[in-house]
Amino acid sequence: xxxxxxxxxxxxxxxxxxxxxxxxxxxxxxxxxxxxxxxxxxxxxxxxxxxxxxxxxxxxxxxxxxxxxxxxxxxxxxxxxxxxxxxxxxxxxxxxxxxxxxxxxxxxxxxxxxxxxxxxxxxxxxxxxxxxxxxxxxxxxxxxxxxxxxxxxxxxxxxxxxxxxxxxxxxxxxxxxxxxxxxxxxxxxxxxxxxxxxxxxxxxxxxxxxxxxxxxxxxxxxxxxxxxxxxxxxxxxxxxxxxxxxxxxxxxxxxxxxxxxxxxxxxxxxxxxxxxxxxxxxxxxxxxxxxxxxxxxxxxxxxxxxxxxxxxxxxxxxxxxxxxxxxxxxxxxxxxxxxxxxxxxxxxxxxx
Numbered sequence: 110x111x112x113x114x115x116x117x118x119x120x121x122x123x124x125x126x127x128x129x130x131x132x133x134x135x136x137x138x139x140x141x142x143x144x145x146x147x148x149x150x151x152x153x154x155x156x157x158x159x160x161x162x163x164x165x166x167x168x169x170x171x172x173x174x175x176x177x178x179x180x181x182x183x184x185x186x187x188x189x190x191x192x193x194x195x196x197x198x199x200x201x202x203x204x205x206x207x208x209x210x211x212x213x214x215x216x217x218x219x220x221x222x223x224x225x226x227x228x229x230x231x232x233x234x235x236x237x238x239x240x241x242x243x244x245x246x247x248x249x250x251x252x253x254x255x256x257x258x259x260x261x262x263x264x265x266x267x268x269x270x271x272x273x274x275x276x277x278x279x280x281x282x283x284x285x286x287x288x289x290x291x292x293x294x295x296x297x298x299x300x301x302x303x304x305x306x307x308x309x310x311x312x313x314x315x316x317x318x319x320x321x322x323x324x325x326x327x328x329x330x331x332x333x334x335x336x337x338x339x340x341x342x343x344x345x346x347x348x349x350x351x352x353x354x355x356x357x358x359x360x361x362x363x364x365x366x367x368x369x370x371x372x373x374x375x376x377x378x379x380x381x382x383x384x385x386x387x388x389x390x391x392x393x394x395x396x397x398x399x400x401x402x403x404x405x406x407x408x409x410x411x412x413x414x415x416x417x418x419x420x421x422x423x424x425x426x427x428x429x430x431x432x433x434x435x436x437x438x439x440x441x442x443x444x445x446x447x448x449x450x451x452x453x454x455x456x457x458x459x460x461x
Contacts, residue, residue: 113145113455116152119159119166128180131241132158138448145452154455160208163197167207174458177208178215181371182224183279186392190278190368205229212458215239215451217372218393237454240396241372242444247354247381248436259355263345266295270417271360271384273299273348273375276329278368281389281407283328285366286335286342288413294421296342299356302329303336303344357382362420365389368407373397377442380435385428387420399438401431 120132135158139145152173160166160179167177184191193201208214208229214236216222222238225231259265270289276282282298289296335342348356357363363379365388373394379386380398388394389407398404403420405412423431455461 112143113452113459114148114151114153115139115145115455116148116150116155117158118155119157128159131178131180134242134244134444135447135451138444139451141445142448142452145455154458156455160204162204163193163200165200165203165207167204167211169203169207169210171210171212174212175210176213176215176454176458177211178217179208179221179225180217181221181369181393182228183277183369183371185228186224186369187279211235213237213454215454217241218396220393220396221371237450239447239450239454240442241374241377242442242447243374243378243381243439244350245381245443247357247378248439249354251355251358256355256359259352260359262352263348263356264343265297265345265356265359268361269295269297269359270362270364271297271299271356271379272364272366273353273378275300275302276332278328279370280328281366281368282332283335284407284410284413285364286332286339287410288417290339290341291414292417292421294341294361294417297360298332298336298342298344299348300345301347303332304346353378354382357384360384362387362417364417365394366407366413367391367394370394377439380439383432383436385420385423385432386435387416397438397442399431399434401434 117132117136120136121129136147140147155171155173155175157167157175157177160177162182162184208231212235214225214231216225216236216238217240219238222233222236225236226233272282272285274280286296336344357379363375363384363386365373365376365386367373367389369392371393373388376386376388376394376397386398387403387405388398390404391407403416405416407413
């Protein structure tokens with residue numbers, strides 16, 4: 110059998126983070142099909158596994174068939190929360206031009222496809238929504254001994270509402286924190302971003318002394334103040350991948366309060382790991398969670414509180430039913446399916 114010779118430029122980008130894990134997991138799944146050979150030279154096809162809106166990472170033209178994965182357009186959808194400086198606007202224009210020259214675009218959801226068409230103007234027929242997946246190990250049983258040791262390692266309380274991810278403005282964490290405070294429930298914020306200094310982005314206004322902090326960092330500092338001052342809001346710091354399954358199982362609820370998500374990988378992780386999910390009802394998230402999931406409009410504080418209250422008060426039989434629905438829906442996502450759908454895109458680009 111002749112294999113596709115595929116090159117993944119910049120596959121070390123964001124290694125260990127969401128985008129990096131996507132590229133690593135996709136390559137691993139593609140190699141298992143025995144239809145792809147990963148190469149650094151003379152490829153049949155080039156696949157860029159990420160698309161940066163505000164850095165010119167793509168060439169202006171392509172000598173080989175080229176596929177680009179655009180995970181989401183969050184900063185364009187929520188443009189008021191992600192103001193663009195002059196340099197960002199120039200790079201965005203360059204990236205848009207480059208993307209218009211590629212053979213195909215892969216994106217994580219139907220919702221992101223809609224955004225790519227409307228906000229960047231890429232023809233609908235070359236955009237292929239392909240859902241992501243999570244590590245199957247998250248679905249395996251965790252021993253009581255491991256649960257106890259993980260609880261001690263991260264100083265977790267008996268009951269808590271869990272969130273995992275970043276502190277970007279689209280995550281809507283202040284409303285979630287306020288809801289937990291109102292309900293007198295502990296909120297555990299998982300991830301290294303909560304315990305380290307923010308990554309500074311260039312701001313001409315800040316350099317000129319016209320603003321004290323970049324607008325994107327306002328929520329970051331507000332959340333860090335809450336962690337320091339409010340005993341109901343705590344942060345784990347970085348979480349080892351091998352501990353993640355146990356933490357999901359220790360949590361009372363996993364809540365995704367986002368104003369916008371291109372996919373919502375942590376929701377799928379929580380579903381796989383038998384953690385009851387409460388989620389906002391926007392963007393791509395309804396493509397992931399099952400029927401019966403307590404949901405809310407993320408811009409309405411009272412709806413977040415109500416959805417959490419509903420989930421916290423579910424009778425045992427209803428909670429068991431909802432967890433079974435989550436498990437069944439989670440089983441419909443796999444890296445094998447993602448790889449097969451990606452291969453179909455390669456075949457269409459190469460006219461095979």
